Amino acid sequence: MAAVAPVVSLHEQHPDDLWNKICIAFPVIANEPLMQEYLEEQVLNVLELICQHQLSTFIEDYVVDKIQHITMQKIVPDFWSKFCKRENEMQGFESFRDAVYSVYNSLISFCPVFERLEKLRNISGIHRVVNGENTLLGTFKVIIRSSLLSQLPLNHPKITEDFYRISFKVFCNSDNYVGDQDDSPEDMVHCSGCEQEIGQCQCQSIILVFHEVNQKLIELDLLERLAGEVITSLIHLRIENHVEESCKGSFDTSHISTLEKWLDNVVMGWLRRIFNGSSENVKSEKKTEEAIKKFKQKLAHFLYETYTRTRIEQLFNIIIEYPDSQPAVEDLRICLQKTDLRPYLTQKLQRALETRLLHPGVNTPDILTAYVAAIRALRQLDSSGVLLETVTQPVRQYLRWRDDTVRCVVSSLTEEGPSELADELVRGEALQLDEGVPSDEDTENWEAWNPDPVDADPSKTSKSRRTSDIISMLVNVYGSKELFVNEYRTLLADRLLSQFSYNTEKEIRYLELLKLRFGESQLHYCEVMLKDVYDSKRINAHLDSDPNFNLDKQQFPATAMILSAQFWPPFKEETLELPSFVKEHLQTYTKAFETLKGNRTLCWKPHLGSVTLEIELKDRKLNLTVSPIHATIIWHFQSKNQWTVEELSQIMHVPSTVLRRKIAFWQSQGLLREISTDTFLLVEENPSRSKCPVPAEMVCEDEESESAMASAHDQREEELQVFWSYIVGMLTNLDSMPLERIHQMLKMFASQGPTAVECSLQELRHFLDRKVREHKLLFSGGFYRLPKP
C-alpha cells in the first residue's frame, strides 16, 4: 500500500514511515516473502535512507537475527524432520536427498536478501566480520551449520548411511564395470549396483543425485561435517575387503606397491568424484584439493594398518612357510615402520605360538623346525634381533621343559639327508653364546651403529642379539654348552653301539664340524670314543691273525668294541647271563687281550653287542642279526621248547618285564607263541607262514631303539639328588626359605669338595618346582617349605 510518496525531507520522516520503507527492502523482517515488484531503484533509495540514518549496522544485525530465527525455527527442524521416519534403505536415501535439497533451497531463497545487505554495506562503506566470515553468505552458512549441528537428532547417521551406502554401491559398481567388461549383463537379473531389475536400473539417476547432493553439501560446507565419517567408514570397509582379498592364501608375492596403486587410482578416484562432482576434469578449488589430500593421508595410513594387521594375523603361517614367504615378511617389515603395530605383533604372534606350538600334542622336532623358521623370519623382520628375542621367549622356555629337546637338536644337527640344522652346522660359525663380552666389532663398526628399538631388553648386548646364529640360539635354550655336548656324547655312544659299524668316517666329519662350533676341549671325550672304535678294529684284526690266541679255532668268530669307560657316558646297568660256551669264548678273548696289552683286562657288558644267527627250523632257515638278549632267549629254546618268563628270568638273570619285551620280537617273527600267560612255546612249523617268502637277511630293529646310555637328563637328575638331602635338612631347621636363600646355602655347604656339583639358580628352581609337583615341597608367597608330616 505504501505508495511512492515524494521524498520531501528525509530528516523529518515519521519513524513508522521509515520502518515501513525498510520493510519494503527487507520483507523478511515482517515475515513476508521478498517482493520483486519494487524496482531496484526504489530499494536503493531505502538503502540510502538507512545509511543516512546511520542504521546500517542495526538493520543488518536485525535482518541476520531474523534469518537466524527462521533457520532455527523452521529450516533446521524441517531438515531433521526428514530423518525421523525410515522404513527401508531406499527411503532413507530419498529422505536424505530431500533434506539436503530443502536446506539448499532455503539458502537460495535468502540469496537476494544477502545481495541487498551486501549493497547496504557498500553504500555505507562498512566492512564487518560476522561469525568469522566477511561475506554475509558465509555468515549464513555458519548459521545453518551451527544450527543444524545444535539440533542433531540421535538417529541421523542411519539416514546418512543409507544414502551413501546405496550411492557408493552404485558408484563403485560403475567403477568396476569399466575394467570388467566380460561380466556380461545378460547373465544378471538384477543390477549389481542398484539391485533393481536390469530393465529398471536406476544407477544413472542415483549417481546423478549422488553428485548433486555432494555438490550442495560442499557449497554449504557441510559435506565433511555431515557425511565425512560415513564416507570414511564406507571406504574403510572397501579397503578392508580389498586387502583381505589380496592377501588370501599366498605369501610369496609382495602387495605393498599394488595396494598403493589401488589406493591412488581407485580409492582416490572415488574421493575426487565425491568432492568434485561428476566430471573428474574440473579443476577443483584449492580448498577441496587440501581436503582430498588430508583424506588421502588418513586413508593411506588406514591401508597400511589394515594390511599390517592382516599379515600379523597370518604371521604364524608365514613363518612356517619361510623362506617361501619372504615377500610377505619383507612387506611386514616395511609396514611396521609406517605403523605403530609392533606391540600388537608381539602379542599376537606370541599368542599364536602358544596355541599352535607349545602344547603336548606337538612333537619336539616340529617345534624346533618352527622355532628355526621363526628365527630366520623374525631376523629378516627386525635385524636388531629384539623382536625375535621377545617373541620367542616362551618358545625357549617351553623347549627347556621338554626332555628330548637337546636330543632332537643334536640328532637333527648330525642327521643324514637334508636338514636345515645340518646345513647350518656345515656353514660353520663359531658358537656365539650370551656371554656379554664386548668385542672389536663393537668399536670397529661404530659408523654403522643403530640404537636398539625401545622394546629391547637392556641387559643383553645388541651384538649378542644381532650375530648369534641359529645353532647358537638353540644351544642358548639351555644356556649351557655342557649339557648340549653331553647329549651329543650320549647320542654318539648310542649310534656307535647300535650300528656296530667300525666305519666312523661320517661321525668323524661331524665331530670336526661340531668342534668348530663348540671348541676342541668340549668334544675331547667324543674324540676318544671314536678312537676307541678305530682301535678296536685294529685289536680285533691283530688278535684274529695271531694263531697263538686260538681265536680262529672257536665255533664262531667273536669281535669286541673295547671302550675307554672314563670317556663314555655312563651305561645303564643291566645284567645278562650268556650261554656258557659264549662266556668261555669271551674269556678266551679277554686272555688274548691281556696278553697283547699287558696289565690291562676287559670287563664285558654282556647285554650290549650284536649277534648274527642262523636258525634252522623244520620248514625254513632264518638269518638274523639280534641283540645278545634276543640271541640268548632263542638259544635256550633249543634244549627245551617251552619256557615260562619266570624260568628264563632265573636262568638269564634278566627281569621279567625286559624279557617280555624281547620275547615279543620272536613272536613277531613267528618263532614263539604264548600258549598261556607268560608261557611260550617254540613254533617249529608254521604252514601259513611258510608260504610267504621270508627275507633271508634281517636285522632286529629294537622296539623303540632303546638307548644303552643313561640319558644326560637322568645323569643330571642323579647329581641334583645330592642337593635334596641338604634342602630337606635346611627346611627342617629353618621352616621356610625363598629360592635365592636356598641357592646361597647350597653354594656354601653342598658345593665343596671334589664331588662339587654346580647348580644355577634357574636349574634349582626347576628342580624345586618339580618337587612341588611331586608334593614333596610346598610353595607359597615365594617361600618353599616341607609339607606337614
Added chain:
Amino acid sequence: MKVTIKSWTGVATWRWVANDDNCGICRMAFDGCCPDCKLPGDDCPLVWGQCSHCFHIHCIMKWLNSQQVNHQCPMCRQDWKFKE
C-alpha cells in the same frame, strides 16, 4: 630247531690291573690319562715300582725329575725302582 651263531660282536671296557683306581700323583683315574695327555691307554701307560705302587708313567717321570737327590716313591718314600 638249530641255532648257529655266525658271529658275535661284544662290548667291553678295558681297565688297568692295578691296586688302586686313581694315580697317587695326579689324582686322575688310571683308566683316564694324566693331565698332560689327551688319550688314555697306550698313549699314557702305567708303570709299577718295586714297592708295588703304580702311577701314570708321565706323572712319575715328572716327579722323579723334580727330585734332585734321591728318587723315592711319592707314596711310600722307598727308593724308586721300576719293576721289571
